[in-house]
Amino acid sequence: MSIKTFWIILIKILGLILILQAVSIIPEWISSIYFIYENEDNKDLLILIFCILLVLFIFYLISRFFLFKANWIIDKLKLDKGFENNTIELNSSQNKIISIAIIVIGGYMLIQNVPILLQQFFMFFQDKTLFKDYPKSGWIIFYFCKAVIGYLLMTNSFRIAKFIEKES
Known part of the structure; x- marks a missing residue:
């Protein structure tokens, strides 16, 4: 390389x-x-x-x-x-290294947000209110979306790396 x-x-x-x-x-x-x-x-x-x-x-x-x-x-x-x-x-191609980096970033996002999401869910169920009335419902949605994005980054890393390489 x-x-x-x-x-x-x-x-x-x-x-x-x-x-x-x-x-x-x-x-x-x-x-x-x-x-x-x-x-x-x-x-x-x-x-x-x-x-x-x-x-x-x-x-x-x-x-x-x-x-x-x-x-x-x-x-x-x-x-x-x-x-x-x-x-x-290095015996790896540029595409593979970028894919690995995307997997690491996605894993980091998933690992970072799943505990917070579970904590928010736990607090929500303790509060026993409707989701629309819960004051932190927006944050639950936000952490859920970040966890899903992390998962999608991990599972679609090669497609994203190909897109980045194609656009370069």
Whole structure:
């Protein structure tokens, strides 16, 4: 494997981790918007929405560059220059390594969210209220969705890796 291929793999993995973190932040932003909306502070609401949209756009650009324009990043930052050897001894293809990284990220998401989801379910059943009346029902849905996304990442890692490679 060449040094450039190594950097491409590493940058794409970082892009996937960035997307994972962005997915975790979005519900917090939505709850902040709702809190300010309930307080009827329209000026702060507009500023917050503008800032959130700006940050989401920046997240989108960075993750798009990391996943689909890794060669451009390597060329601009000259990451493949200055090495004595031009190859690294790995017997796996780029697609397999990215698939393994997607499996690890999906497993991390699943392992991270299943205990929290079970804790929220336990608290819900102790409260003995209807799901729509339970104050943390949105968080139960959020943790469930993250656990499902983690599972889907683990089971469809090769398809996602092929998509990333095809778009590059």
